[in-house]
Amino acid sequence: MSEMELFLPSTVYQDRNNKGVVSVVTRYVVSLALVFILVLSAVASAAEDRGSAPLEPEKNEREYQTDAMFSAITATVKKVSPYAAIEQALLVSVETVAGNPANIVVSPDTYIIGQRELAEGDKITFYYDTTKPMILIYPPQYAPEVVVVGEMDFNLKVDAFDKELVSYDKMLKLNISPDTEIIGVDGTVFEGSLGGRKLAVLYQAATKSIPAHTVPLKVVVLPEPEKPAADRNEDNGVSSIIDFAALDVIVENQKIKAPAPYTNENNVVMVPLRAISEALGYDVSWNEEKNCVVLDNSVSFTPGVDNYKTFKAQLVKLGAAPELKDSRTFVPLAFFREVLGLNNAYLLEGQIVIDDGELMN
Known part of the structure; x- marks a missing residue:
């Protein structure tokens, strides 16, 4: 069988000894070849219009936001010790996936997903507010608001949401249902408004629109700052982390x-x-x-x-x-x-x- 014959429908291929049929088949194959060339040309043109970026398959991975108010870092726990500057807080020394050292301060206001006790060797992903000031020290020190221990079997979005429940980066809209669990970091039921708050949203499916719509499984309302943002210049929020x-x-x-x-x-x-x-x-x-x-x-x-x-x-x-x-x-x-x-x-x-x-x- 030739490469051209692979394009033939089975009913036509069986009658290939009939000259009339072969003529029709030849025109049919040529037509298909022309269509194929035109399609490839259109795809190449579209790629060029996008700056010649290669086409990539859609990835089925958990969400890690890059343009949101929060950023995420994945690391391995190296040491856990008490942190005297904040009552009941821990200073967790970690090594990031890039091999860099860092410290995170885990306080009672930090929401932990997974096991509650952090231990050496744990694989974690922590989410921190990029709009908050960071002190210039080595290794860098973070005050994450959410820490995920181990793997997740759901999607997680940590961000601020407006009164319409659209995320800060405009990529996710929440449609709250009667089955959505809404709690604070201490696990108690939260009955206030979600608009204008920072939230950790756990969800499964979402639409492919922008913003994507989802009915969350759980919404965790993260703590509000003790002082309004306009008053934070006094100490930039650093003195609450480092004495x-x-x-x-x-x-x-x-x-x-x-x-x-x-x-x-x-x-x-x-x-x-x-x-x-x-x-x-x-x-x-x-x-x-x-x-x-x-x-x-x-x-x-x-x-x-x-x-x-x-x-x-x-x-x-x-x-x-x-x-x-x-x-x-x-x-x-x-x-x-x-x-x-x-x-x-x-x-x-x-x-x-x-x-x-x-x-x-």
Whole structure:
């Protein structure tokens, strides 16, 4: 059988010795070939119009939102320990699927799906609000609002929903039914309005429209912030996660006595200059004539100005100016890496760690 004969209907193929039939078949095959070529041309043209993006099959996977208010990270639990800054909270050290370390703070307000007790070796996916400020520390520290332990046999959407129950990213609309379970993070029945709230939505099927419509199995209403968003600039919500007054400052593996670090209005960690610099062996002085702080007669800066002169006379901007607080000078933690050239200057596991040891990755 030839390749062309594969296109023939069985009734015609059986009579192929009849010349009239062969003529009809030939026209039929040619017509099919032309249609096939036209279809391929249309598909190629459509792909070109989309920027030559390859066609991909529809994936049957759980939803992980990328443009929503919340983002998700999958990781493996490495260590679980009490977190003294928040009552009944845990500090969970994890390793992400990319191999990077991170810490998450699991508080009584965190909704956990799966087993309630986190343990070393657990595979988790945690969802955090990307609109909330994040402190610039290493490893990064998150305060997730939802943690999923293990695998799920349902879809999960964590996002804010408007009064029409459409998600923040406009990709999902909720159609609440009498069978939908609606609870708070503590498991009690929630009887208030869902509009304007952050929700964790568990559902099975959804339409293919945009937004997709679904009748959720369960809706978990996430806690409201204690303070209105307009009032959060006072501390950017960070002091509720990290107790800066309790942080130890470790310089070259030695704990030093120093004024407490803090975060500025832009959520940058600020640390005391003199105590740390002198522990590193630098001489710190004030140049009255130039109105600037000087380290070892070379590194210099002016309080209130984001411009730092390095040993090589280069000017570096750190995104935050040095500040005076209680008659003491504070600089961004990055000052010791970017200006003084030390390998490490991080907020690490409840400590300010500054040294020139092995580079932390």
